Amino acid sequence: MSGQRSQQWYAGGDRNAYIHRAWMRRGLPGHAFDGRPHVAIANTASALTPCNAHLDEVARSVENGIWEAGGVPLNLPVVSLGETQVRPTAMLWRNMAAMATEEMLRANPIDGVVLLGGCDKTIPALLMAAASVDLPAVVVPGGPMLTGTFRGHPLGCGTDVWRLSEEVRAGTLTQREFTASESSMIRSRGHCNTMGTASTMGLLAEALGMSLPGIAGTPAPDSRLLELSHATGRLAVGMIAEGRRPSEVMTRASFLNAIVTLAAIGGSTNAVVHLLAIAGRLGVDLSLDDFDRTGSGVPLLVDLLPAGRHLMDDLYRAGGLLAVLREVRDLLDPEAVTVDGTPLTAHLGDARIFDEEVIRPRDRPLLHDAGIAVLRGNLAPHGAVIKPAAASPELLRHRGRALVFDSVEDARARLNDPDLDVDETSVLVLRGCGPRGYPGMPEVANLPLPPKLLARGVRDMVRVCDGRMSGTAYGTVVLHVSPEAAAGGPLGLVRTGDPIVLDVEARRLDVDLPAGELATRSPATAAVEAFANPSRGWERLYVDHVMQADTGADLDFLLGSSGHQVARESH
Structure with a gap:
């Protein structure tokens, strides 16, 4: 593994190599610098991003997997955006989070990265960054929360906020009852349990091929998320050895697979601007019309709020994303690969639907044409x-x-x-x-x-x-x-x-x-x-350079694949 990018910092006996090694020798053994792959864990855990607050625990499982596979894990806190917390809107900083993460990945002695996200903008921003740097990268989605109940009925995050608040305005629910539902709405760690943007982007990361097949939608409190996070750490080391990069995984075929998935799961419209932005970073030819052409005629198979009745832990129980994709396998491009180097469709053979009220069979969809x-x-x-x-x-x-x-x-x-x-x-x-x-x-x-x-x-x-x-x-x-x-x-x-x-x-x-x-x-x-x-700061830069929604609302100077070569250049 002497060809690792991190060796540009650590190899040799000169003063610079000495400084780089010495300042990292705070518990790392000497053989950590002998050519082992150094893997950053881009971690969006934050107490102010409540949906991602558990990612430090997830990171520890990733670390164990990296060590076990012979790599060196390095926790890298990156910009975290809490959808419900930041004002005026988290979307204002998606591009900033992506740019900051990109620069930290580019600047540091790492050979690959595991991306930990959950809340709406965190997975898109991480994927945009990884696309621009093009070092081996894999996503661990933080997973949805468990379903809470209020007065005997399940509550869907967000969706039931809108519904209950309108009932208050209509005079059919008291303010006291509305307030009492708060503690029932958020039952556990994890992001929203409806098919909102967080759930959608976690599932689409897998459809794009950028996460371990089978991990998307695993509830945040489920111990299997930690097991799969450990496996992802091991996988990251293998990806570095094989040189598998985001530009090889996130091809046009992968984006079209993601559009099919978006329709089949009844996913968020926000996925449109995020997928366009990620594609723009890679230089992949993807347009707004692709969502209509490719999504047209795709059946809605997942009966989840807001388009249906159930919630994310029901989807996981019913067979998860792979069971959904097995039903629309004929619509997926069989050439699109995942981070493990095999086609996405190769992982669908053992998938099964275990509850046909949650995941509908192809011949009994909620809607026959569900695309955006x-x-x-x-x-x-x-x-x-x-x-x-x-x-x-x-x-x-x-x-x-x-x-x-x-x-x-x-x-x-x-x-x-x-x-x-x-x-x-x-x-x-x-x-x-x-x-x-x-x-x-x-x-x-x-x-x-x-x-x-x-x-x-x-x-x-x-x-x-x-x-x-x-x-x-x-x-x-x-x-x-x-x-x-x-x-x-x-x-x-x-x-x-x-x-x-x-x-x-x-x-x-x-x-x-x-x-x-x-x-x-x-x-x-x-x-x-x-x-x-705005007169100054990020808002001024944003207003001056942001593009329109039909191209992903990224900044105009961040488009294209020209940045990919930087990851390969000498330090």
Whole structure:
């Protein structure tokens, strides 16, 4: 193993090698520097990222596996983003977390890395970093929490927050009861137990080939997660010996497999921007239209909230991701490999469904066509997305009068007004929430419904926004409208009263106005004044360089595969 990259730091008898070894000799034996692979454990554990707080324990199992395989494990804390904690939105710092992790992997004497993530943005950021550095890398997803119950009923993280909060606003649940449900919602360590972004990205990391097959979806408190983490540590050492890198695993075929998986599991719309961003780092040709082309016709097989009834520990009990993929095996590319060097499809032979209410057989799906739908039209020239599995079927073709909100603050100020001019046919339009506008593209697109309509029993309306929504949310919500209003997109020109036409089957989103009418309009002053305009720091850099949602909302100077060679260059 004398060719290890870490030997560029440690080999030889000169002063620099002496310094590098000596400063690491704080318990490491002398033979730790004899050419053994040094494996970083990029660890997003943090008390302020509650869903990742258990990853220090996971890291110890990874360390044991690395030692056992003859490597040297090195814990490397990296930027951690707690979806529920950081303001204004964790998405503002996904690219920063990816960039910081990339630079630490590039700068340090390591030969490979194990990536520990869980909460929404941590796995995407880690994969973006690994893609850019292109050292051997493997993901350990932190896993979902166990299901909690309230008044005898299971609670889904996020999804039931939205549901219960709307019941409070509708007057059918007391504030006291709502507050009492808090301690029931979060039963154990781990990330959200619905098919939100955290669950989706943990599963998609495996579908991409970037984790040990069979690990995704293992509940965080389950001892099998530690067993598989140990095995991942061993695998990382083997990957280094074989020189297997992310660019060899995450090919276009792997991304198309991930899109099939996204549809079959009913995954979060946030996966669209994350997969596009990861592909962009690798220079893989992946576009928004690939999600529609490849996801179209894929059946929804996983009956999980928010699109279904069950929760993540039910999915694991029912057979897990591999059982789902076995049902759609004919749609997967058999050439796409995993981190162990074998095709993803080679791991599906022993997979079985053990509960057909949770994982539906191919011939009995929840939906026959569950892919993310990509919409275009004069309101979204570069595209927008909607998740039909989480929408109301009767609203997937709809025409209604726009009710426009120029910012999140504007919506909060007016939505509860009993005199608001709105009915159940209205289309709620929220702008100024894209990557530049907010900044960070917050999860606000699933606007709460006006109380006057909730009181009448209305529980869904068409909503259109240039921002995102939580993967745990539901409703007929058009997201990621591109270009966003702050980038000069036509959403900034819509006025209250304009007729909005949504036709998901035709893949259209339009404002029905005479030809040329939008060109005569100027952006609303109130909207422009609400756009983000930071003067310094990361926010300034972000606003100046962030791209639009249809390409993954990464920074423009981080695209492409040119950075890969840096990992191979001499120190």
